[in-house]
Amino acid sequence: xxxxxVNNNPVSIIVVNFNAGDLLKxxxxxxxxxxxxxxxxxxNSTDNSVEGVRACFDNEPRLNIISNEENVGxxxxxxxxxxxxxxxxxxxxxxDTELQENTVGKLVSAFQIYPVVGMTGGLLTNSDGTEQGGGxxxxxxxxxxxxxxxxxxxxxxxWPRLFFDFHLHKQSLPDKPIEVxxxxxxxxxxxxxxxxxxxxxxxxxxxxxxxxxxxxxxxxAGWKILFVPDAKITHHLGVCSRAIPIFVEWxxxxxxxxxxxxxxxxxxxxxxxxxxxLGVWMRFSAVVLIIIVRRFLGKFRIEK
Numbered sequence: 001x002x003x004x005x006v007n008n009n010p011v012s013i014i015v016v017n018f019n020a021g022d023l024l025k026x027x028x029x030x031x032x033x034x035x036x037x038x039x040x041x042x043x044n045s046t047d048n049s050v051e052g053v054r055a056c057f058d059n060e061p062r063l064n065i066i067s068n069e070e071n072v073g074x075x076x077x078x079x080x081x082x083x084x085x086x087x088x089x090x091x092x093x094x095x096d097t098e099l100q101e102n103t104v105g106k107l108v109s110a111f112q113i114y115p116v117v118g119m120t121g122g123l124l125t126n127s128d129g130t131e132q133g134g135g136x137x138x139x140x141x142x143x144x145x146x147x148x149x150x151x152x153x154x155x156x157x158x159w160p161r162l163f164f165d166f167h168l169h170k171q172s173l174p175d176k177p178i179e180v181x182x183x184x185x186x187x188x189x190x191x192x193x194x195x196x197x198x199x200x201x202x203x204x205x206x207x208x209x210x211x212x213x214x215x216x217x218x219x220x221a222g223w224k225i226l227f228v229p230d231a232k233i234t235h236h237l238g239v240c241s242r243a244i245p246i247f248v249e250w251x252x253x254x255x256x257x258x259x260x261x262x263x264x265x266x267x268x269x270x271x272x273x274x275x276x277x278l279g280v281w282m283r284f285s286a287v288v289l290i291i292i293v294r295r296f297l298g299k300f301r302i303e304k
Contacts, residue, residue, distance in 0.1 A: 009104045011089045012037040012192070014081030016074050017045055020095035023236055024049040025056050027095050032062060034104040035091070039064045039081045043071040049095075073251075074185070075201035075210040082200060085192055094186040097124075098234040106231035107189040110177045118223025119190050119215070121183030122231030123173070131169045132235055134184040136227040138168065139216065142260055142268065177226045181219065185211030187233045194223070207248060209255030216263050245291050253284040 013031045017024055017040055024040075031038045042050045042065065050065060057063050066080060078092050089108055093099075103122055110120045124135035138144065168180065188211060195201075195214075198221060202213050215225055257277055265273055 009035050009089075009108055010087045011035040011091050011104050011108060011189070012039060012081075012085035012087040013091045013093055013104070014039045014041065014078060014085065015093050015095050016041045016043065016077035016081070017049060017095040018043040018071060019045045019047040020049050021047055022049070022052065024095045025052050027093065027097055027099075028053050028057065028063070030099040031093065032057070032060065034099055034102070035062075036087055037062050037064065037085065039066065039084060040095075041066045041068065041077040041081045043068050043073070043077055073203065073206035074208075075205050076203045078185075078210075079200045079203065082192065082195060088192060089189055090192045090195065091187070091189045092185060093233075094235065096236040097186060098236075100232040100234065103231045103233055104189075106228055110226050110228045110231070111191070113177055113226065114224055116222060116224050117226055118194050118218045118221075119183065119188060119225045120177070120228055120231075121189070121225070122187050122227075122233050123229050124184060124186060124233050124235045127234060127236065131173070132237060133169045134186070136168045136178075136180045136183060138181045139212065142264055142273075145256075173229050174227075175229070177228045179224050180227045181225065182212055182215040183225060183227060185214070186235055188214075190218075194218075204258060205255045206251045207255065208252035209259045212259055213262065246288055249284060249287050249291070253287075 011034075013035045015024070015027060015031070015038070020027070028038060028040070040050065040053065040063070044067075050067065053063075054065065064084060066084070068077070068080070072080075081092075082090055089111075091104060091107065107120045107122060111117045121135060124132040126132055198214075198217055201210055205213060218225060260277075261273070
């Protein structure tokens with residue numbers, strides 16, 4: 001069993017795992033240094049990642065491993081973890097992340113800034129320390145998504161309100177926590193009591209957009225969402241999805257359609273929503289074509 005020094009933050013960290021490999025052990029080691037409880041909800045992984053954690057942290061009383069018989073999706077996995085969490089705060093964390101020094105403590109402290117803070121998230125970085133997109137963002141409304149898809153953000157300097165880019169990571173990093181419209185489900189802390197009151201994660205999403213859905217519902221209920229720039233998390237983006245890219249893209253685009261229909265259908269005429277739906281699936285088709293071409297070219301180079 002690995003020996004750990006622990007900061008006793010009143011937090012249950014919930015990690016939904018699917019074939020994260022050796023990165024899961026790194027993630028859990030960092031989690032156990034900073035939280036009173038760590039819950040792994042494994043979605044029927046086949047890569048022995050959970051077995052590796054069991055061997056590394058044998059008989060660790062703060063570690064709870066739940067093994068699903070099938071892949072129930074990220075949102076459902078988060079809800080399963082929430083049910084068994086026994087602390088005031090829940091931190092939902094991707095298995096391909098590494099918490100940096102006192103990240104959990106900083107996220108908890110940010111709840112004291114405003115009495116109506118319902119959710120906090122940290123600075124997601126690549127391995128080289130550069131900021132990733134998605135850690136702080138505006139809600140990608142159908143119009144904002146259209147602007148980004150067609151490269152119209154280049155006009156944002158002249159008409160910032162009209163051609164606004166919902167990704168904020170290209171803006172200067174703030175020196176203190178700031179309110180944002182949305183953060184990433186790769187690192188998202190909430191009060192357990194509040195998320196239960198709001199009905200938990202929407203399990204109709206399998207993968208992607210469920211975090212945006214939760215952010216929308218928190219804001220609709222009057223809660224503030226804070227981005228905490230000094231709470232740092234290294235995110236090895238996409239490790240769990242590399243082997244099944246088309247499967248991931250299918251659920252991503254399916255989730256986008258559900259998100260737009262659920263929150264924006266009343267704002268847009270029916271014909272326009274059909275165009276939005278068509279645009280989403282046209283994008284999916286283009287992405288799949290790119291994946292297939294890249295695979296073919298890769299195979300061709302190997303054979304050559």
